[in-house]
Amino acid sequence: MKDLQEILAIARQVGWGAADILQSYYHGTIKDSNLEIEYKQNEPVTAADIATSQYILDNLQAALGNEDFAYISEETYKSQQGKNNSQYVWIIDPLDGTRDFIDKTGDYAIHIALVTENRPVLSVVSLPESEKLYYATKGGGTFVETRNSSIPLQISLNLDTKPLEDLTLVVSRSHRNQRLNYLLENLPCKNHKSVGSVGCKIATILEQKADIYISLSGSSAPKDWDIAAPELILTEAGGQFTHFDGTPLQYNTGDISQWGGLLASNGLYHEDLCQQSERILANFSNS
Template structure:
């Protein structure tokens, strides 16, 4: 696959993105260890926003635009405005500077940074950084997923071989609608692990602590920046992440909300889970 920057390969862009994500993680950790008053929490319709979200958003955008210029579009949680149209560029960065803001405020440690580069509405490069575990997950389409921890890089793959009833479902701590609770009760697997950020949920699957994640929209829905980077991290680790009908997720369509069901799994029992969600 080509690159949006003639003098850089996707692998070189990924390395620079990893470095940016690591410095962004340091910024978040500095706010995380401060007082709640320092966060200047602003409650918005879609959830809280803090000065930390905005600081990391600026840091990532400055670094990525310095690298890519106007060869790419930029879609971030902090710069998107309702009613914005689909970005026209083939290459679009989709960024969540702080996924799991509520967990960040409540100091559960389960927050993450999501950075994805998409090409024609599909992710081709992704980084998910989890500051409190000092771990970074990185992937390029077709190249697998690897974890960076303590300066060591290692490839990671999802675990398979479980019976359907033994799968562990990673579920939200803060976002559980009545419909989602009813859906989870219908699943053939009833073991659950509560985790905050979607990035942390997908990391739990890649780390073999969970096997399945189901998202169901209600009055609101996950946004492009919630899912684009975690999706590629999971699929390049051998997992599966689809819409309810089994089709791929599509990004940068104007409406950034991902309505309906979104199912992420190790892939082994994915169709059986989809059947339950009909």
């Protein structure tokens, strides 16, 4: 098997190519750019999702094969059940933030993560409209790349200590429920910033435009492909991304859903915010 840096170079190249495809649909520059929107389990799927998924899978498989790797993409997962037994599994979201893509907010991303032993070891998060690609390897740090440069990112080096009340929460535009609204209303952080796509949300923390992101599953939950790649680019830059009880997230476990409360942060007050969130939700349950 190729070493991790060789695999990363391939994934980065695929990330840029996927960004080109999505931009061509987004800006209508591709011939026959009709999105052909369908709804599956109340979630939109477009021709752009399908084309980008096919491109990513085709190119990763052409470069790396199927012997050492398995591939799980949101658009091809369908009814596959049970844990994948390959040691290395690619977990791919070809278009995270499809609603934002359709609504033309610009907040959409491509997630490509390589997972082994239930944890990500390599990730690429491409933000086509920002012309940026974030990438990380376990223990190798996080970098942000444009079309012609690449620089390391370390958010913990530049953090200004500020009161907990002054932290900014990045929140979803569409995935909201009563429990999440109750939690957000009762946390001390009153600055909220609405952003689509988990990849875009985590990028706002990396770029120090926000401090915290909370995911709280209700009748549904975010899937492995929503979280795996964004998690690694945040934690390798010095941030934290855990369950409310502090335990690490697990991927490729046989259940693709990430249930419960998850909190991502730049590291400031992370444990305190997790504990406060658990207390607030206990009050909601008892009310």
